[in-house]
Amino acid sequence: MNFKKNRKSKKWLKNHFKDFYIKKVQKNINKFRSKSWFKLEEINKIYKIFKNDDMTVIDLGSSPGGWSSFAASKIGNNGKIIACDILPMNPIKKVNFYQGDICNSITLNKIFQILKKTKVQIIMSDMAPNISGIKEIDIPRVIHLNKITLKLCCSLLEHNGSFLVKTFQSKELVKYYNKVNSLFKEIKISKPNASRSQSCEIYIVAKKYKN
Numbered sequence: 001m002n003f004k005k006n007r008k009s010k011k012w013l014k015n016h017f018k019d020f021y022i023k024k025v026q027k028n029i030n031k032f033r034s035k036s037w038f039k040l041e042e043i044n045k046i047y048k049i050f051k052n053d054d055m056t057v058i059d060l061g062s063s064p065g066g067w068s069s070f071a072a073s074k075i076g077n078n079g080k081i082i083a084c085d086i087l088p089m090n091p092i093k094k095v096n097f098y099q100g101d102i103c104n105s106i107t108l109n110k111i112f113q114i115l116k117k118t119k120v121q122i123i124m125s126d127m128a129p130n131i132s133g134i135k136e137i138d139i140p141r142v143i144h145l146n147k148i149t150l151k152l153c154c155s156l157l158e159h160n161g162s163f164l165v166k167t168f169q170s171k172e173l174v175k176y177y178n179k180v181n182s183l184f185k186e187i188k189i190s191k192p193n194a195s196r197s198q199s200c201e202i203y204i205v206a207k208k209y210k211n
């Protein structure tokens with residue numbers, strides 16, 4: 001038995017249950033779905049990406065549904081969300097969920113098919129690969145997901161649309177950040193309070209797509 005590993009996972013579990021946001025989620029799981037709900041709420045409070053204006057939004061890495069649930073409450077009565085994740089997700093009103101891997105062309109085609117050539121106002125991704133703990137493996141994996149998300153902008157994001165993507169702090173990020181910067185008029189890095197300070201996750205918030 002690996003006692004060291006066991007001790008570590010016990011510590012992780014203790015921290016997890018102590019987490020203020022996790023407690024909030026547990027009290028109202030139907031509304032919040034996950035801690036990510038609070039991250040998006042905080043990002044939106046500062047950068048105001050959602051408008052009560054019948055928006056169409058793409059949500060990648062959507063399960064268990066925190067972001068979709070938050071977005072659904074902000075996009076107007078006739079707004080809609082196209083959500084996708086490898087894992088299943090329980091239904092949410094206004095959300096058209098497709099279970100699939102975004103790296104697979106079948107999944108991408110499905111998203112195009114659902115949208116029927118209409119453009120969207122926001123593309124957001126909270127996707128994260130399975131973390132191995134080895135930087136040299138995890139960073140390229142997350143950047144790969146980030147690149148696929150950015151590529152979608154060119155065919156699906158409306159002029160002046162917004163882009164939100166989770167990524168990991170790293171040297172390799174500079175090139176990706178510069179690419180996003182060249183495509184949008186405004187760009188910011190966000191580290192919401194709901195994101196653990198020990199975690200290297202950060203969010204790129206970009207607005208006003210130049211198209």
Ligand SMILES: C[S@@+](CC[C@H](N)C(=O)[O-])C[C@H]1O[C@@H](n2cnc3c(N)ncnc32)[C@H](O)[C@@H]1O
Pocket residue numbers: 033034035036037060061062063064065066067068084085086087100101102103126127128129130145
């Ligand atoms: C941090 S969780 C997302 C939490 C979610 N945004 C919420 O608000 O509840 C990251 C998600 O990314 C998904 N994911 C990772 N790689 C993916 C891929 N290639 N295609 C689709 N989803 C992926 C995982 O299955 C996982 O559910």
